[in-house]
Amino acid sequence: MTQPRSARFLIVGPQGSGKGTQGVLIAEAFGVPAVSTGDIFRANIAGETELGLQVQAIIESGELVPDALTSELVRDRLSQDDAAKGFLLDGYPRNRGQVADLDAFLGDRGESLDAVIELVVPRAESIERISKRAIEQGRTDDTEEVIANRLAIYERETAPILAVYRESGLVTEIDGVGGLDEVTSRIFAALAERGLVPPVAV
Ligand code: AMP
Numbered sequence: 001m002t003q004p005r006s007a008r009f010l011i012v013g014p015q016g017s018g019k020g021t022q023g024v025l026i027a028e029a030f031g032v033p034a035v036s037t038g039d040i041f042r043a044n045i046a047g048e049t050e051l052g053l054q055v056q057a058i059i060e061s062g063e064l065v066p067d068a069l070t071s072e073l074v075r076d077r078l079s080q081d082d083a084a085k086g087f088l089l090d091g092y093p094r095n096r097g098q099v100a101d102l103d104a105f106l107g108d109r110g111e112s113l114d115a116v117i118e119l120v121v122p123r124a125e126s127i128e129r130i131s132k133r134a135i136e137q138g139r140t141d142d143t144e145e146v147i148a149n150r151l152a153i154y155e156r157e158t159a160p161i162l163a164v165y166r167e168s169g170l171v172t173e174i175d176g177v178g179g180l181d182e183v184t185s186r187i188f189a190a191l192a193e194r195g196l197v198p199p200v201a202v
Contacts, residue, residue, distance in 0.1 A: 118162055
């Protein structure tokens with residue numbers, strides 16, 4: 001089995017679409033790191049780092065962390081050796097400014113994205129899943145009011161970035177409703193149609 005030249009993916013979907021879980025599975029299969037900006041911020045908050053203290057109040061309100069700070073964090077992470085052949089970004093870019101930042105970073109390196117995976121989940125279903133996660137994980141930004149704010153920001157700022165990537169033919173839309181394995185299979189099938197097949201261990 002030949003290994004794809006690169007595996008640079010974005011996974012985009014509303015909160016509660018399952019993108020975190022699916023993202024990790026895809027990244028593992030392709031042997032690339034799954035980079036979740038939300039996870040990085042949460043780890044910094046838990047570790048009470050300077051960055052954590054800086055972003056805590058913003059995250060608890062459901063607003064977005066400023067682009068300059070977020071993009072710098074992502075550039076640093078993607079510059080590490082393990083991301084040389086690829087990465088799966090979850091939760092970034094989240095608006096047009098971040099799309100431009102990522103484009104500039106990849107462009108400077110002579111790299112480009114291979115696919116943007118859009119997980120499509122109806123609003124009612126995402127709210128139900130986030131409420132369930134709130135009980136299971138106790139995230140401080142999973143309260144009803146903050147969830148509503150985060151979904152509104154997704155619809156206003158993040159959903160429109162898909163139009164940009166759609167123009168470049170990068171977006172593969174995946175029905176995110178169904179069992180975990182079922183959705184994973186749909187993603188792998190859609191990537192395979194684009195010639196993106198995970199390397200097979202021999
Ligand atoms: P997530 O786990 O992706 O839902 O992210 C949790 C929170 O982290 C978001 O509600 C934002 O406050 C912040 N965050 C995560 N990714 C970004 C990003 N790309 N730009 C700005 N803020 C972000």
